[in-house]
Amino acid sequence: MNDALRKKLSSTFSDLQITAAGDGDTSITVPKGSLMSLLSFLKSQGYEHLGLISCVDWVEQKEFELIYIVSAYMSRDHEHGEQERSSIIVKTRISREEPRFLTVIPVYGNAEPYERELHELFGIHFEGHPRLIPLLLEREYPVPPFRKDFDTRKYVKEVFDSVPSLEDPEE
């Protein structure tokens, strides 16, 4: 992100928190209400490439952190400055008790499978998503399995230990 964009961002949005690491990476923390308008704004500024949508389960703070990573597509890379080359990490937090959020498909079309995955693995409902059906998993889980309170070892022991083995016919 270059300085001009940083100035524009701080004048357009009042509730942003921009942190820049030494090597050019920028992360923007934003309240959930402003996320859609921020993403639309970044897209209009050339950040057309949505690299990833991720989620971090901060279980002690009872919050999910949604991560949107955007960067710029370059058709001739030498025409771009050093600061425009790195990605921007946009972060927002939503409640863990009631995990609902809006879909960003109207802004970034390729958000569709990422949101589907987060719906399946974290149980976050994205309103307006056209097909929130299972993507990767084959069975039902008591708790969405990528949440921190899902105990992988206990689940594996309970589910897969009970399969009768061939060597132990009495069980």
Added chain:
Amino acid sequence: MNTEKPAGQDRSARELEMYFGPQHLGMVGNFSITLNVEGDRIIKAAANPGYLHRGFEKLMELRTWIQNFPMVCRINVVEPDSMEMIYSMAVEKLAGIEVPERAHYVRSIYLELARVGSHLFGLWAYANMLGFDTVAQWAMYHRDLVLDLFEELTGGRVYHIYIWPGGVRRDFPEGFADKLVNTLHAIGGCVPDYDAAFFENRVFYERARGIGTVTREEAKEMGGTGQVLRATGMEYDIRKVQPYAAYDKVPWSVHTREDGDAYSRIWVVRDEMIESVHMIFKLLEAMPRGEVYNRIPNPFKWNIPPGEAYVRCESSRGELGLYLVSDGGDRPYRVHFRTPSYPHGLTVLEKALQDASIADVGNIMISLYVVAPEIDR
């Protein structure tokens, strides 16, 4: 039943749902597509991954930073090396570890060699699917020569775990550079044969031209990177956009084509392979002497300071990213890979299959270079 319309006139009555894969001869990898077809035309395609979901990202939260390496490289079976690279880059960024100058060169050479091997494997898959069995066998043989080099360098043929936080595990052994050059010359000497038998063959042209066309705007909208984007004329390559390892130390160029179809994508792959070989020669010449490894703290008691990092590199399939979070502990708090096959195999594939013919499904899918384990992770 609707009896008012004569048979065959009701569109929904002629529309069939068809499952393509995972047990289908035209399907490469554990992946399936649900096709809605009318005659031979595909009306709608829905990608259906999940046959290889191993939950690596969750399992990695239970293992220490170093213990994760054997899992990281199994995410992409065909090219595990860029996976090692991206994980090392993220750990180095979080922990603030420097890499010696020579290790950057060794990493670049190693990654380019892996790219050649991966592209040869992709060429095998594509040629095999089109019925060019001879070309497929050549490509497989040449990939085997590359694997021999990996075996000598790292001890493993497929999974190497050679790149490590702080550098690489060991320097090139005595005489390895000469062997590398000789092998690459042997493979490069066959390029005219490949061209005559495959790339400039009229049959390949007829089978691939205009198939699975993705325009530049569509590719950008759907998160396409790598060959998908370069086949539409964009010079988008992370090795140029955000150079890592030693990619900014030697001159090289990004190859593009204009049409965005399967033919252009495979030609981009061919040109890239040749560029990689030339790049290895340049890197070997420019490589400085010195250490290849900076010591890291005791991996059994290694806590990494809290923070987050997003790093990306260019794998043989496109932009590969990793979002890594540490909470200050001895294992990652959250790992999320952005693999290139994920958008290519889901959003781009569904778009490219629209209005295609059933006979071209395998053609389009392999030309998009989709590896199913990358989608599932």
